[in-house]
Amino acid sequence: MRVLRSSQLLAGAALAALALAVPATAGAAVQTSHSGWRWGNPLPQGTALNALDFAGARGYAAGDFGTLLRTDDAGATWRGINTGLTEPLGVLRVLGPDSLVVAGRCALRRSDDGGRTFRRLPWTASDASCTGGIVTVSFPSPATGFILLGNGNILRSTDSGRTWSRRTAVPGTAATSASSGVSPTDLLFVSDTQGFATTDGGNVFATIDAGNTWTPVVDEPFPMRSLTFVNPSVGYAVGDAPFVLATTDGGSTWNELGLPADTPGLRQIRCATTDLCLGLTPAGDRLVRTTDGGKTWVSLSASARRLQAVAFASPARAVSVGVRGTTVTSDDGGATFSPLGGALPGRFNGLQASGAGVAYAYGDRGSLARTTDGGLSWTEIDAATSDTVRDVSYVSLRTGFVLDVTGQLLRTDNAGSSWQILNAGTALRPQAVAALSSAIVVLAGPVGVRRSTDGGQTFKANPDKVIREDSLFGIDHSGGVVLAFGPKALRLSTDSGRSWRAIKRPTPKTRVNDVDLVGSRTIYLLDAEGTMWTSSDRGRRWRALPGLGTELGYAVRFSDSRHGYVAVGEFGADQAGYVLRTDDGGRTWQPQLVAARALTANGIAVAGRTSAYALTRANGLFSTTTAGSTARRSRLSIRAASPVVAKPGGTIRIDGRLRGARGGERIVVSLREQGSTRWLYQEVAAASNGTFTVVTRLNHTARFVAQWSGDERMRGTGTPALKVAVRTP
Template identity: 25%
Template sequence: MRSVKISLLVFIFSITISAQWEWQHPIPPGNGLVSVKFVNETTGFAVGDESIVLKTTDSGNTWVRKDVGYFSYLKDVEFINENTGWILDFYGKILKTTDTGDSWFIISDLEDGSYWDMFFINSTIGWVAGYESIYKTTDGGLNWSQQFWNSDYDIRSLFFLSEQTGWAIASDLFVNPTIILRTTNGGLYWEGYPQSNIPDLQTIFFTNSSIGFAAGTDGLISGDEGYIWKTTNSGITWNNNFTGKRYYDIKFVDSQTGYTVGVDILKTTNAGTSWSNVLQDADVASISLIGQNYGWTVGGAGSILKTTNAGQDWIRISDGDHYHLNSVDFANRYCGIAVSLGGKIIHTTNGGQNWELSAYIPSSWHLYSVTFPDSQNAWTSGHYGVIYHSSDGGNNWTLQNSGVSIPLRSIYFINADTGWVAGNTGIMLKTINGGQNWFQLNTGTTGWLHTIFFLDENYGWAAGSYSTIIKTTDGGLSWQPLTVPGVQFFNSVYFLNESIGWLADGASGGAASIFKTTDGGTNWTEQLQIQSQSYNFNDIFFKNTNYGWAVGSGGDIWYSTNGGNNWSLNEVDFYNGLKSIAHCETDELWIAGSYELILYSINGGIPVELISFTAEFLESKLELNWTTATETNNSGFEINRKKLEVRSQEAEWETIGFVPGFGTTTEPKSYSFIDEKITTGIYKYRLKQIDFDGSFEYLPIGQAGSNEIEVEVDFTPKKFVLFQNYPNPFNPNTVIRFEIPGQARNDNMLVTLKVYDVLGNEVATLVNEEKQVGIYEVEFSVGHPALRDSPDMATGIYFYQLRAGQFTETKKMLMLK
């Protein structure tokens, strides 16, 4: 007999291995870029807003995103060779790479403040400048010492000719708009030269110890002028070298040839005696030069330009025309539309593989919402009360007469005829003829309505500022106010049916929250709260009573697999603000956000969702069973096991098998594995899920995060047992199995196992020795060496007998030739 104890026999849980979200649009990304650095003619880097890091290895023609692991605003990137580089973020974190920018890690975190520029002269010595301070490192960025401090100064730009000689640009917040700082001893002492005639400087560059250039703006928020200044006495005095538009960066290839970039791109070939405008309206912020011919510039909204002929021509790799998307909707898995700030509309007819400009309506200022109920008809609403309609899938748009001029923040159609639009001051309009006519509804509220949702022609909800939430059961003719605890600013409402729905809240009262109702909105329960003054949940969607998603600030994609009772974050490597979720008839999802970002997932970013894991004992074997709800890029599961004699014992994991996965699927899949090699003891098992690219993770179990299960197996026999031989009949081999019980553990009990013929003659002695408690198997064959008279046996019936103390048992077996 045997007994088996299985701890945690059945587990029901949900788990995300990695975030399977594809960056669909734009490529390259549209995040604002503020710094670019090339190390040679092919390899370069650019950094900017919302932790964007781009790398190119083909001279800037294509760019790949690199992850820094957190949300921030990156201000500068520096490389001293192909392998070693640094990134400075606005808050003083220093990141470093030693593998050509493929991976980045934080090596230092300066004091809280604002930081603008960084300069490395070699692999060990560098400086960082920001509000009030200049810091220096002599060990490659691991440690920093403060070299300069002035509470009235904001220091924005650095340049060093050598380890000893350098300059910095500072602005005095109260007295002088510009101060030039200069050091000749590596930063131990900085001499200040106030420049009362220079309103603003953004960048500085020296070609030798005497001659330098600086560029900036007119210092006015609403101004558009810019200046280039030159010094011939090491920065003590400066003369206006050129007057034009705003400039943000200046670089020289040699003592004669240099570029200044900003609104326009200027070039000089005579040390600044004259400047020529080589590209108007470039709107870039940083430039990197390699030799006389190659140059790259980057700027707002992901703008990237390149020259290969010394600035005569500029190739626009990315146009920088990327606005923040407010809303996205799909009529089916192929046809989608997204709308943005600035009145831009883009659309796709192939599931987002390509997004094309559909319309640009700057007079609308902002478009806030889009609804796409079928493949032909779509509507968008925006500022100034505008409503636009497309009857050809988003190719062309016609202005409809809303009759109002206040912002309309949310629009929703249930079919080609019936729709609603809502906005500021509680305004709500309805149409029953596709928007040809709109009539106003009485909502009973003056709160701003940010979101509306209708299940059908009757049931609908709207929500917005100051905990405003209202419900209708007659298509909007009358509205019932609902109550949610606290003061909330709702950005999204979604209902599955007349009873079950959710609300997503922006940062109000220092927290952002998700609420759920199961009675149509009469009562609400808070399911998730993020303590923050600036965090927002912007949209929420559930595909059924279990699976739902919410998006928010900093690239956060939240998901739930149990109706919102628990929420987890997708592990993503992008940090754009996310505004809107779109779905279709399949499990595919799209998310739209800042800088025109559109993400895509085949199943909502849950590549391997494990919903059950069981262990079952079968005779002397253990069967593991598990089920997945969805999978993406799943190569399969490696089964790991370790055996312990006691629970406190340490043991090594061993791989005992592999079960192939189903690749990508949104259907539940079941798996099993049988562990045949088990004996009495304590076993632990875990699943190692492996993607096709080789990445893997050990599946954690439930909310506790454990990634192993425990099974205790006890094969200790409780009585003497002699089993029937197998196979029977046999030729030439058979196995005889028997058990010695626990009470014999300390007895010097002689155990014999003998074979007899039908006349009672002993044929063979298979066992004749003392045995401890346990389960034993003995193989017997026609040519067994224990056969007494002859190694050959005749066909017929034989008997095998087990004797142990007072126990005796005999069984019959048949040998056939």
Template identity: 25%
Template sequence: MKNIIVALILLLLVFCANGQDWKWKNPIPTGNILNKVKCIDSLTAIAIGKKGTILKSTNKGLDWSIQTSGTDVDLNSISLVDKDTIYISGEDHSVFKTINGGEIWKKVFKGSGGSSIATQVFFVNAAIGYLLGGSMRLYKTSDYGKTWIDLNVSTEFQNVSFIYFTSENVGYGVRDCELLKTIDGGITWSQKRLSKCSVYKSIFFIDENSGYLVGSSGTILRTNNAGESWTVLNEFPANLTNSNLESIEFINNDVGFVVGQKEILKTYDGGNNWEIIHQSKLDLFSISFFDSVNGIAVGGDWLNGIPEILNTADGGNNWNENSYTATTKYIDKIKFVNKNIGYSVGGHVTATYSGYIMKTLNAGNSWNKLDTGLDTYWINDISIPNIDTIYVVANRGQILKSSDAGTTWSEQNSNTSENLYAVKFLNTSTGYAVGNNGTIIKTNDGGDTWDKQDSPTDGTLRSLYFKDINTGYIPAYEIDSTILLKTIDGGGNWIKKSIGTVSDPRGIDFVSTDTAFIAGSSGGILKTSDGGNNWEQSYQNGNNYFDIFFTNKNTGYVVGDRGEISMTEDCGNNWTAVKSGTDKQLRSVFFTDVNTGYAVGRNGIILKTTNSGSCLRAFNQSKYFTCSYDTVLIKPNFVGGTKPVTYRWEDSQTTSSILVSPNYETTYTVTITDFEMNSIDIQIPVYATTIPTPEIRLSKDTLISDSEYGNQWYWDQNLIVGATTQKIITNVTGDFHIIVSYNNCHSEKSNTIHFGLYTSIQTLDRDFKIYPNPVSAMLTIEHLNNFEDGIIKLVGINGQVIFTQKITEDVVQLNLSEMPNGMYLIQLISDDKIITKKIIKK
């Protein structure tokens, strides 16, 4: 019994009009390995790869543009229906579809059991397609990808690595030593042992009978009888016996191509004979041809994570590289002099003298290595006090200086052999550098001489910041504690202070006189709002951060492991990760303005953004609570977008925040549009609490509210302390009302009830004097001789007796200093007479 497991509606992916948020500037066109390529028509090709990479070329592979895929998973198969309709699949068992030749992609299916095992999508025609899953699953669609059926192949498909269909009903599945075949559209499968075991990677049929298999150890098999038998083809160079063949394609019955590892093979006689026609620098995984002469091969270097794109225009006799890599080394720091001129520095662990400097003159679009003329250790940082003067610091205490914008370089005596990790020049004369074992050195003469400064730590120092010529900060890490070194005398003295638990702090940035951030390992970002005296956690997600940079007092970025770029636009209150397009370590970030920024790191990665690092994205909308008709200021939470952005609320206001006074729960909508006309709608609910006006009634000596909760009773317009129940009993005359409170909101004043005592139990022929009133501590009561043998009572306004004393003297003093503030009653009772007076304690 076959089960229909899911029916999916196409989901439109949200994307910026200009595509990728961060664009590759090294390598070019991408820094992700490419797994598959498919020529669509005589000019157009699609290539896919790691981290959701989709590339499109419209000039036979000479130039490529990055398409928005909407996913970060590795993509590994392409199935072409026609020049407009294309399917691709990813490692999470997802299928994506385009109906406009790759301009817009939509996810149309995601199977169960998603894993890192590669999946494959294969469409026989426009309606019928199959998806091979990594968990012994095979799905089928017969309605153009709208619904998918699980064919329940189970253990039949254990270890099957790829599929191929020659018609609606006839298809093949391949594993190491066996071929599986169906003649009923995947319902049942027969098994046949292959003539040679191998790790097979690709299958291709010229027609329903003639097909080829390629795999490990240079294996190529051919069938001429629809898979009933297979012949091992050994007529190819012996040095291929250790090569893993990855992909095969024939352009007609006789001419075919195979790629694998670093070779491209070609046959002119239907596979009887093969020759190596090209040796590439990097491994190749896929090949496809536009026609008999124009073709593309793609792949990459797994170790360094860089792609390979080759194209031929003469039937494969000559192949040209159409990918470019300025460097594959680590880039540790990037800085710009202005919007066009920038420098990047780094190194690699494989060589002693691996340090290098690159320069761009065109805003990062191309980079050239500078020749220092020196044996250079790994360079860790760069400082540019003016457009011509440049300093770099490296391992083993090396400092290089250029006074002609990088054309020539000289080495300075740093007075240390410790690795130097950070350098900062405050002007062309005064500079600092820091490094291993607490090393701090300073120059006052442009680096001609460097002097060591006394350091209160032997920790590793990786960054520094100076507010002015005298005030500087250096973060570090000692046992179980982040420390901050501070000087207020230009480094003459450094004071050490423990500030938190962020290990290996690598970046520090002040956004104002009082506000600063420190980023380090284990996902820590610390923030101070008082100039560095106190620090608190701003962000913690477990990742390791290497650099932090703020473009203004609110907008900042951190970069770290696994390609993470996170940004804040509210001064560190919230951080959100944006799509970088890579999973490689990022080590430095720098912005030349609020929109234009760069991130660099491992394997020579250089990324650039021109939209502040992210498309417009809403996040973490605040919840607003107010009372009916009270005024509250609301504003949207979002990140990204090319600045400036504009706001438009439903009532046509155009400010970034608005004042509202709702009477009930109301949702306010604002449209935010950036400079490139990308826009988002954000809905902000405001929860307004309305409390009905209460009613009170009198029953004998009991006052009763119609509200069960939230009551506060008043007597003669004064709050009765502690009187918050639904009912109170009173024996005093006066006017009573209530106000009901809930969620910090208050009702209108209730109706007022006047309560009067019987004159038969209160006479005024006797009186007494009390002072002071209001009273804060000692209350004096006089003329008590008129109440011989009587008693004094202190009564709460809701009737509770707090104090009782027999009258024995003419004057009595009561200490009320410990009593709560509020209204109380003093009662003098003698025989059947009662005199009551009100006092206020404050």
């Protein structure tokens, strides 16, 4: 169920060493905000977090790539919320335990059921483009809210965000003077009518009439960045100044409170009481703390990684978050912090599933990690080599084999506590290993196969002419059925590697990119041109699967003849970590967004019909027990205005519909003309009734496929390939 590709081999001597078992668990796995995949490394998750807010023990954190998290225990554990967004989220306001507003540059969403559902707050016509962009939002009450835009404009809603009206812009910004270089930085309303705004021109402005009139109350020679009010009377303002501004009379007057001498100002300040506050430096390398209302401050380092937000769940409980999902917590009011979760130290490039709940990640410098709980947590075990691990094959939790790029083969019989170096019996460096049992081990490539019947102590080359000179880079097996393959070779053994026969490729010109043997008879093959093929009779007959809709697939893994995945480097114009999932044997494919970065070449593994693992190029480990989906099913269909185009160069119209759409969903419609190796695509937005149309010219008979990656309400879906013929003169 896996494949290994040929690559440049690295030279170097192998180093035998005792494997260390170091768990990277602390903190529960978090579901991603885009699909049914969950994080396994790092924990609790690995996306940068930019904003944090609490309503008692219930809290939320927002970050890059549309990430939104929820905690119900003051930050001890977190779970992912599906937002349907992929842009960075930098604005978060919690109105109550179940109510929150989250925003990116143009996108604005509100939930009043704890994140189970969201509604778009229509302050602009489209999430894709807007004037100014959102700087921040403020909701002093559930019904009344304000938006501060990058040009200084302010919008107000009195109906929970359903409609908006313009208020007076922040003075001195571009909205009041086109030549102004001053930008607004924060907005905070302490009631439906009284609020404050800051700018990087050093000003704090106040209003008592809901933004109709603004009055300057602070004018400093330093940019101001952040506001917080503990109650309507006591508040703080911070910026690039070496002091904090404090008010105890509702903002009428402000006093300067000095920071530690080496503090370069603050980007944010949050308070639990009128006296207890935490501030965050612009670089995110330090926090400052006061317990006496700003009269004195203590500087502290809470994390080696950049922190980007801080908040209190209670006077005793403080949480700070930052880059790569960094999360630190405090139970003494911010005096000391402890990290939540962590990351494995290794660098991984491949995955291999091995039994119920067990999988292995392997990679550079002997990196090897194992999960025994279906990917919820991973333990570093490391192989006894200093070189990159090329392949692994385990027959049980205790017994397994590791092959590195120098051709060194290792065996463990104690779950990786120690390793034995084996002799492959050749100067050529094997490309793949398959352990059929603790005794029978098969090595493939770079030329032919070698087989051991004594657990790897000795190997013999197979003398069969049909395989002995084949260029091979991968091997897969199901019981005693073994499939070895290379760019131009498919070789099958039904007797545990003793004898082999040739399998014809789908076409004489087919170059093999990836192969998956499913059961004893079914084969899925992805060729170098991105075409997916399948055979249900061990390669005697092949059938193309055009429903894939892309030539960019590079790894294929199936759990059975109907259920499987293909890793793709992009979906439409979105270059992120996608997989395509099928549950009908490849007739249709559902796009699933796993992560911001693409999967590695060997970054997908299956463990059953609904269980799978994924590895991204950013070293993120993911797993799913729900076949990668959580939302309800969706339905997508397309049809041609005519099944035949009268002549080459003629125009064809393709009409489609996404059932249950609310409008604006991004549909990718792809076409591949006969004789072409490429799929061309067009992205279209669904109308409010779910319909969409594509018009194009065809020179040759073509197949069309429409696909949608889903949102927070419905899972992604794809259509079968639709054939449109072109008549030739």
